[in-house]
Amino acid sequence: MDILIQQLFNGLTLGSVYSLVALGLTLVYGILHIPNFAHGALYMVGGYITLTMMTQAGLNYWLAIVVSCVVVGGLAVLMERLVFHPLRHAPAIHDKIAAIGIMLFLEALVQFIWGADYQTMTSPYGAVVNVAGVTLTMQRLLIIIATVLVMAILYFFLKKTFTGATIIAMSQNREGANLVGINTNRVAMLTFLISGALAAIAVSLAAPINLVFPGMGHLVLTKAFVIIILGGMGSIPGAIAGGYILGFTESLGATYISNDYKDLIAFVLLVLILTIKPNGLFAKGGH
């Protein structure tokens, strides 16, 4: 029973990180209808920026996260301006290849600057606490709380502010949004900014319980894709729900099925879903 609770808690931690990454991916998909294959690379760059800010610049953990958000968000905006905007009328295959190009570049660049070694990020919240018979580190607790907080802020921003409403409007209907006078370029940039910042937050929260290395974005990206297909491409509640579902499935699968094959669970899940429903669960009818 203890193991079960512990694993459920681990699933909640994992799911929080997945949800944050998937949220960024789904926002961009909603606006531009491109799967951003470079999102995993943004996640990875965020990890290195936070790490460097903490070790080299000696910044406080929270300040490092803020810097990381700004840098990665800026990088994402730059990507939108320089690559995705010129490609907006190109066939769908071009966006994907361009994004893969950016991803390869960022990975090689990071490896060039920081080396290929695995690095650890020590967070100031390493203490172990005991909550209701479950032992856990403060960091894991922090991940769960911070994620909920970020989601709440994002929800408030999208639903209650005018700027947020423009993002929703544009994801619902691009031409329509343009017709009523929404500056679609600005909204696209804003969306990329948020998406990059979310990736930076996710990695900064998750890195202390994982490792930082150039290839760290691969698995996360692929899993985030699984999540947004699970939750419906472009759907925000779907990305959150999908993230937690995958988190729980993985942590329980690792305990009760096989630890070796735990990374396979997500992909098998996706293959099953797409086999049964080729357009993903909760796909909007027609197109």
Add this chain to the structure above:
Amino acid sequence: MATIFKQRNMIAFFILIALVFPFLTNNNYLIHVMTLAFIWMIAVYGLNLLAGYTGYLSLAHAGFFAIGAYSLSLLTTKAEMNYWLAFVLALIITSVLGLLVGLISLRTKEHFFAIYTLCVGYIIYLVIDKWDSLTGGIRGLIGIPSPANIGPLTFNTPVANYYLVLFFLLLTILIMYRIVHSLTGRTFIAIRNSEDLAQTIGISTMTNKLLVFVISTFFAGLAGALYASFIRFIGPDIGYINVTFDILTYLIVGGIGTLSGPIVGTIIIVWVSQQLQFLQDYRMMIFGPILTLLVIFYPRGISGGIYDWTMKRKEKKRQNIDKNQQMISAQETSAASNKNG
């Protein structure tokens, strides 16, 4: 007619160069590099038919490459089968797996297809990596035999291997040429341009997509099998997503959806990589942005770019001739009217 002869001459010229290449150099290393480049070209042709001509970007290509390589290796080392029998079986195994994956994955479209195949690629990689008892896991497989003799032909030397791989490459190019210029090839292009339209005019899109997917995996498997017996040891890394990205880079640089693209792209990148050896792992710092820039400015790569350029020049020439003729006829009429006046 002149252009056909010219093209034909060019092709003959390049084949000749490829044939005499081992005599031009005594450097075994160069021959090794070229043989590897040829192997990659075969894999790139497979991806080209699927992504370039049919418009379905498969990110599981390295996975099928690895399946071909591992099938051959396991059949020869663990089952101790005759080499060529294992070779044929490896191709069949890869194609059958390709058929199964294709049956399901081709129900999805565009982004979903890319993501689906990305996941299939990961599954193949992870299974190879974790299935220790069969594949040797992270240690990989060693002692893979080089191709067995066919009658008097032996494949023990690098040069002999070079010719064997060249033979398969030329066969691949011939098959691709025939496919692309056949009705089937046109059908693939029709599907790429508009799947709905293709379906409306009576093309069975699923059958054709499945066909192209299986052909594509077949060539990935062929390249993999050749790779395994050429390098003679393999690890799970050959199935990793980075290999797919390498293959994709060769294709994009050379020209996606062109017949000469895979050769041009692979040769250029392999040789540039050789020159930039000191960059090693950082070579993507150069090729990554090139990939992105090419897709934005020259979506059909070097081959496509050159083709478009010559077409434009021809068009301009034709317009100039037209203009000259118009001017001549205009002068004639004005001269005639002057006479009358």
